[in-house]
Amino acid sequence: MVQNWLNAIMLNLKTYFFITLCVLFWSGNFVIGRYIKDDVTPLELAFFRWFFVFIIISPILVVRHQRILRSLRENFKMVTLLALLSITAFNTLLYFGLAETTSTNALIINSSVPILVLLLSYVILKQDINLFQVLGIVLSTLGVVFLILKADISHIFTLEFNSGDILVVISSLTWALYSVLVKFKPDDINDFEYFALIVAIGLVFLLPLYLAQGYTIQKELEVLQSNYLAFLYISIFASITSYYFWHYGIEKVGASKTAQFTHLMPVFGISLAAVFLKESLEMYHLLGAFLIAFGIYVSLFYKQIVSN
Numbered sequence: 001m002v003q004n005w006l007n008a009i010m011l012n013l014k015t016y017f018f019i020t021l022c023v024l025f026w027s028g029n030f031v032i033g034r035y036i037k038d039d040v041t042p043l044e045l046a047f048f049r050w051f052f053v054f055i056i057i058s059p060i061l062v063v064r065h066q067r068i069l070r071s072l073r074e075n076f077k078m079v080t081l082l083a084l085l086s087i088t089a090f091n092t093l094l095y096f097g098l099a100e101t102t103s104t105n106a107l108i109i110n111s112s113v114p115i116l117v118l119l120l121s122y123v124i125l126k127q128d129i130n131l132f133q134v135l136g137i138v139l140s141t142l143g144v145v146f147l148i149l150k151a152d153i154s155h156i157f158t159l160e161f162n163s164g165d166i167l168v169v170i171s172s173l174t175w176a177l178y179s180v181l182v183k184f185k186p187d188d189i190n191d192f193e194y195f196a197l198i199v200a201i202g203l204v205f206l207l208p209l210y211l212a213q214g215y216t217i218q219k220e221l222e223v224l225q226s227n228y229l230a231f232l233y234i235s236i237f238a239s240i241t242s243y244y245f246w247h248y249g250i251e252k253v254g255a256s257k258t259a260q261f262t263h264l265m266p267v268f269g270i271s272l273a274a275v276f277l278k279e280s281l282e283m284y285h286l287l288g289a290f291l292i293a294f295g296i297y298v299s300l301f302y303k304q305i306v307s308n
Contacts, residue, residue: 013065015252019261022037022245027268029238032230040223042095047210048224050087050203052235067189068197075186080201082185085178086243087202092209093171100164110168110265111141116176117259126179133256140263179255182247191247193238203270 060069067070072079114137121127133297185194224231 012253014263015249018245019249019258020264022242022249023264024268025237025242025262027265027272029193029234030270031272032233036227036230036272037099040227042093042099043210044215044220044223045091045095045212045226047203047206048231049091049189049234049239050199050206052231053199053239054176054203056235056240057192057196057199060192064189064193064196068193071193074188078181078184079186079197082182083198083201085174085181087198088205090174090178092206093167093174097164097167097171101168110172111145111263112169113172113176113262114140114256114259116173117179118256118269120176120180121254121256125183127254127256136260140260143263168225176259179246179250183255191244191251195243195247201220201307252307 040048118129118133118137122129189197246258249261
């Protein structure tokens with residue numbers, strides 16, 4: 001049994017490590033957002049995030065422009081849809097939602113992503129849902145709720161929901177839909193070329209929304225000067241690196257298993273807050289983290305181990 005368990009883990013260790021890093025970097029994005037939310041509007045945050053990414057990856061667009069343009073012509077509708085979902089819509093909706101709701105509510109809503117991916121995979125891709133996947137997601141979701149409610153069920157009556165929560169729900173659905181549809185991304189270009197393409201397209205759609213806000217050049221220069229380190233982190237780690245790891249995970253183990261790691265975000269978020277924001281780490285944090293980790297273990301490995 002132990003040997004089978006080790007074999008199951010080692011089989012996809014690299015993939016799961018990459019997905020875990022991806023979620024860790026995204027969690028760091030939430031922590032950084034706490035520092036700059038009073039200085040940067042949601043649309044500024046979304047636009048500059050992808051603008052910096054575009055600058056960094058622009059050499060790929062220049063060097064490989066013939067391959068990329070050919071792929072775009074042949075897959076225009078699907079590539080445009082994927083760019084709108086992942087680059088233009090998801091982060092922008094999320095940032096607007098977080099400006100109106102609490103991080104507690106956002107984490108609860110975010111825990112629905114694995115379930116949404118599982119259901120959309122069943123509807124769109126006709127993928128079967130097995131009992132262990134459902135059980136693992138339920139356990140991890142309970143772990144998230146356990147963390148949010150601080151092990152006290154009475155706290156559920158103090159939660160308040162507003163329009164920001166609706167935006168977070170829509171953003172979660174947007175990301176879940178993208179994670180399922182990315183299976184249909186062009187196969188005639190590599191992952192970096194594909195990422196550069198959707199960033200360019202997504203930024204084109206995001207630009208008019210940004211310009212319509214009427215920001216002045218002087219104000220934007222001050223925003224960049226004051227928060228450039230945050231933008232660099234969000235662009236390099238929470239965008240370029242994380243998006244590559246996320247797509248790598250979907251390609252290797254599928255959207256449903258990859259999405260399950262989303263449940264680690266509150267664990268990483270709480271841990272990072274304890275280190276950088278000096279927030280206390282309580283016993284219920286550890287118990288919630290255990291439930292989440294056990295749920296992921298059941299979803300990813302248990303069926304394979306039992307069959308052996």
